[in-house]
Amino acid sequence: MALVLTEEQTMLRDMAKQFFTEQVPVTNLRQLRDDKDQDGYDKQVWQQIVELGFSGILIPEEQGGTGFGPIGLGIVMQEAGRTLAASPLYSTAILSAGLILAAGSEQQKAALLPQIAGGELLMAVAIEEGPHHNPKQIAMTAEKDGDAYVLSGDKRFVIDGHIADKLIVVARTSGAAGDDKGLSMFVLDADTDGVEITRTHMVDSRNAANVRFDNVKLSADQALGGIDAALPELESVLDLGRACLAAEMLGGIEAVFDSTIEYLKERKQFGVIIGTFQALKHRAAEMFCEVEICQSVVLDALSALDERRNDVPRAASLAKARLGDSARLITNEGVQMFGGIGMTDAVDVGLYLKRARVQAQMLGDTNYHRARYADLGGY
């Protein structure tokens, strides 16, 4: 197992760091928010991301990607997280590309992957149905009707749903909510008859949508992977998503931590720098340990995926759970240590706080992953 980056990975990190810091600083997100941008992401930035090859990191070279794999993806997400960069990377290049790679037919791969790598196709994955992530509890049905399937029901918190050209929907073709078996995935155009997409405005100024499916007719060849058998592949890609989210969260807490420490060295009260107060020093030192721990669990989850280890679910749950806790601690401490100015919109720490809570809910919060970790441990 590798917990240090290779030379190639270090180069990728430096490149990503430079790109996001210079081209997509936090002001980029502020601008999108203040302009009430219709898409919620910057098309020019996305073009640059595509040119750097980040949209095709998962995708093999034959299909137009760079094949850098999960660690590469995590590295890019970490740097994106540092500047709160809003882009379709997560929904399109991670979840959708991941699902197509894991479950798609050769035909689907050939049709979709090069377009994803080339940045021409945006996709979103519709999973959630309630306020808590729980893929096994999916109840929405895709009923068989001759050779076709009919989708009916509501999905929510579909990240990037409002900008997607195509959707991947997870629905039940048999069984009941809670069953392992019976889930299937379908690919469809976002403008298919009967699909109604409503953008939701979340606290982090990023993009999600609620999607209503009203008797949407799908042909059998729109199925992605086997009928009734989606869960294993879905879970494996969700674990990739979880590890990448954890990496993005890591970038966020590193940014908050660094700026908080800087502030402790600048701000004066009682005639001295506030960083001389032991009450703050100790909490800063504890945050340092948390950040180090977080770096380890994120790298481990990404290498587990990279090396196709059999403990991927455990490593991914560990990373997602741990980052959820640490991000809560560090963003709260950040606001507190900045004092009154930390409560203002002018300072970035609040933006990180808001983003961290949304990230924590994506693909399962700490409670979900703690329980999953215990299940995997057999207790």
Place this chain on the structure above:
Amino acid sequence: MTSLDTFRSETRAWLEENCPESMRTPMPEREMPWGGRNASYPNPDTKVWMDRMAARGWTAPEWPAEYGGGGLSKEENKILQQELAAIKARPALTSFGLWMLGPALLEFASEEQKKKYLGEIIRGEIRWCQGYSEPGAGSDLAGLQTKAEDMGDHYLVNGQKVWTSYADNCDWIFCLVRTDTTVKHDGISFLLIDMDTDGVEARPIKLISGASPFCETFLTDVKVPKENLVGELNKGWTIAKRLLEHERSMISGMGMGAGAASMGGMEVVAKESFGTDGEKIAEPSIRNAIADHKMDQQAFGLTLKRASEEAKAGQGLGATASMFKLYGTELNKRRFELLLDVMGTQALGWEGDEAFDKRELAVTRSWLRSKGNSIEGGTSEVQLNVIAKRVLGLPDA
């Protein structure tokens, strides 16, 4: 086959031949192989195993062969440790000499001192204790007052040390002494003292766990030969700090839970204690607490591993000893508190064999002992100070 493969197969064969069967079983506290002049061996295999390992220098695998060490590379030692773990071998020698003093001597001692002391440590002949803390100098260690006066051909040492672990069973003590009273850190020297010398007296102190593993150590007109000074006069603080790093690294190993392992997996105990609901522990709050704890432990283990990989790759994690000491000991304390929750009253027995079995009684005592983890080797608050200052660069008041 690479030379490392050869090393592995030869090591495996040698261990198979030389590690006595009883040394492959869990080690009771009273069979700890501390060595020393007054060592007793309730299990004679302990001594056999120690001597065989020492003869190869494998009690100190990476120390240079010229001083009696194993002379192994990091990779070879890793293989050795893996092979030892594979047969569940007990440590052949546990000692402050190996963990703390030896590494400091290798860096700071004269050639003659290395030749004399390192060999004795490796062979388990001399058991060392640590004479740092004093009644008035704990966290503020550099405030120590025990003084050593230059009497021409020897030093005359007077003062009192305290919390000296195992002093009543030890042969020699490495001491921090004041050799200049006009300055603080720059007036401290590092002195080695034979505890058989007249004027050295160790009195055991009883702990909350009921055991008495540490002592007050009185030094009254103790004559110490001048060649027992390590490094330069008044330059002892540098050695002292380095030795503390070794001590902190050693203590942080507790984070991985070897101490609580005797009870088996926490989840297994919890299933017995609370019953099950399918596969799950029947009490959800305990199940959650155990999962949280195990996640912390795994995360800590990964961080230790990352640090060692980064060290190999020549990248530094900086002030790692303080971070690991802090995190590992706090984790160990939480582990025992959780074990108390899991075991309920069965973890609160004091003595007698009707109501509690041996392992349960041991948990009670170990839980109490664990409270010292965040005090010994520099308290948690001191580690936080070190991180804030040295890693984060936060200024002093």
